[in-house]
Amino acid sequence: xxxxxxxxxxxxxxxxxxxxxxxxxxxxxxxxxxxxxxxxxxxxxxxxxxxxxxxxxxxxxxxxxxxxxxxxxxxxxxxxxxxxxxxxxxxxxxxxxxxxxxxxxxxxxxxxxxxxxxxxxxxxxxxxxxxxxxxxxxxxxxxxxxxxxxxxxxxxxxxxxxxxxxxxxxxxxxxxxxxxxxxxxxxxxxxxxxxxxxxxxxxxxxxx
Numbered sequence: 001x002x003x004x005x006x007x008x009x010x011x012x013x014x015x016x017x018x019x020x021x022x023x024x025x026x027x028x029x030x031x032x033x034x035x036x037x038x039x040x041x042x043x044x045x046x047x048x049x050x051x052x053x054x055x056x057x058x059x060x061x062x063x064x065x066x067x068x069x070x071x072x073x074x075x076x077x078x079x080x081x082x083x084x085x086x087x088x089x090x091x092x093x094x095x096x097x098x099x100x101x102x103x104x105x106x107x108x109x110x111x112x113x114x115x116x117x118x119x120x121x122x123x124x125x126x127x128x129x130x131x132x133x134x135x136x137x138x139x140x141x142x143x144x145x146x147x148x149x150x151x152x153x154x155x156x157x158x159x160x161x162x163x164x165x166x167x168x169x170x171x172x173x174x175x176x177x178x179x180x181x182x183x184x185x186x187x188x189x190x191x192x193x194x195x196x197x198x199x200x201x202x203x204x205x206x207x208x
Contacts, residue, residue: 047194050148054126054148057128058187058199059201061117062185062201063203065081065203067180070116070134078179079178080097080180080181081097081176081181082096082176082177083177085175088119089122090119091120091121091123092120094118094119095118095156096129097181098116099117102115115130115131116131116136117129119156124152127145128147129143129144130143131143148189151191153190154187155186155187155188156186156187156188157188158172158175158182158185159173159183160176160178164183186200187199
């Protein structure tokens with residue numbers, strides 16, 4: 001009795017090809033979605049890292065603020081901290097002071113461990129202005145470091161007297177120009193991506 005080897009019919013082959021095609025389309029869609037989700041997660045993580053670095057820079061500067069005045073255009077000056085609207089060509093509030101703790105191992109660099117810093121909002125960027133020397137020559141142009149992008153507002157308020165209650169909004173001043181450091185600083189950043197970011201700092205101390 002002879003055996004008859006029966007193969008696949010054309011219809012069965014076409015059905016199998018259709019099934020494999022659908023599986024391929026489904027797998028491609030799932031893989032594409034996974035890749036896009038991973039890219040979104042990486043972008044979000046990168047943005048969060050930038051935000052954390054920016055807030056650490058601000059915290060480090062404010063907590064190391066010292067009552068040191070900067071000579072302006074070679075002239076003596078008694079002001080140790082300034083904060084006001086449009087200061088340093090800011091499109092919102094501006095803030096400037098001198099901070100300590102600028103590392104100079106074994107004083108090998110020709111500069112102080114003090115550094116004059118300023119903050120401003122310019123074209124949607126929160127910028128940190130700084131230089132290599134506290135008292136710079138006339139015509140000095142500061143270096144600029146962009147801390148955050150897509151910033152809509154930058155507000156700084158000041159608690160002048162240490163015995164005032166920081167929870168009472170009436171005790172906070174919108175601007176400050178003083179020969180002594182304020183008791184505390186309130187910083188508010190309006191970010192398109194992260195919304196409102198608010199931090200309180202006890203000047204020379206820790207976060208309130």
